[in-house]
């Protein structure tokens with residue numbers, strides 16, 4: 001018999017956990033409603049326009065009459081092979097890999113989770129992580145277990161600390177390099193050892209490389225398919241053009257690796273979605289021919305912003321991590337106080353919105369994430385306000401009582 005009350009969500013939707021962002025989003029919406037200007041350093045959406053050349057390529061592609069119908073769910077063959085060539089140029093062995101295009105890497109993370117995971121499967125996610133790995137795994141019905149990261153400032157996965165009983169039940173592990181939120185980059189030899197460790201246990205290594213080219217000590221981050229024996233077995237890389245060449249709204253990502261796994265993801269995409277808009281794919285094909293230049297413009301923009309923000313924070317003795325990549329600054333709250341209380345009070349008193357660290361996992365308590373996706377003069381203004389706020393000791397240890405999100 002049907003219950004005639006309010007419509008209930010599916011168990012999948014009801015099971016999704018909230019995070020610390022909800023309360024702040026509400027506060028931000030309230031402030032916006034009353035017309036208050038907020039400096040939003042919580043978002044990961046690039047603030048500047050993509051290069052003229054790729055916008056023109058998209059406009060020209062749109063003018064073609066023959067590109068407006070449905071397209072293949074895996075993506076245009078010419079774009080897929082161009083992306084594989086792009087990876088090959090940076091040392092990846094692409095002889096035994098498959099590639100599928102998706103509407104951004106987030107969608108592909110969702111499809112990979114749907115394609116591989118279900119009840120009874122364990123997924124390992126980093127102690128500090130982009131929240132969507134957890135949400136996507138929960139949505140697929142899997143059990144999420146957090147693995148520790150080293151506390152030496154390098155934030156390296158410590159799988160030796162995960163009990164064998166858990167490893168034996170694990171189907172998939174998420175890596176993210178450059179890392180959101182800390183900006184850490186995994187070294188090639190570390191990746192190689194980790195892949196051997198996981199492959200020996202038949203654990204799929206899924207490496208999220210959404211910020212692969214926003215790296216400050218080299219031009220791009222080491223990637224699993226370019227490491228060690230370069231075999232694709234049990235290995236998946238998830239790439240994105242959103243941040244690397246600044247076209248977040250175009251929604252273009254690539255899932256590359258073990259052909260069997262990629263074929264399962266294609267099946268999931270067939271059920272839930274369809275091929276991406278062809279002019280966007282054609283413009284991305286063009287972008288790959290000019291990738292070095294496009295990516296270096298983006299990289300240098302964020303390098304300058306990261307340098308300036310870190311310098312200001314260090315000068316004011318606000319503890320922060322100098323990022324090796326990505327476009328975030330990971331900073332400690334004064335006295336290690338509650339990050340949610342700190343962020344709320346910061347927003348209230350200074351109109352600067354940051355992300356509380358616990359939105360990335362309980363290991364983020366006492367930390368905040370600042371996004372560098374604002375112009376330099378706005379970033380300067382925000383950092384001045386943050387520094388002054390910290391110096392005022394507005395947040396005291398007594399605030400650090402409740403930190404559950």
Ligand SMILES: Cc1ncc(COP(=O)(O)O)c(C=O)c1O
Pocket residue numbers: 044103104105106107130176180208210239240241242243248251252253
């Ligand atoms: C670590 C990480 N992975 C993936 C994504 C998703 O990016 P997109 O779907 O635009 O490719 C994001 C977005 O912020 C991210 O921070």
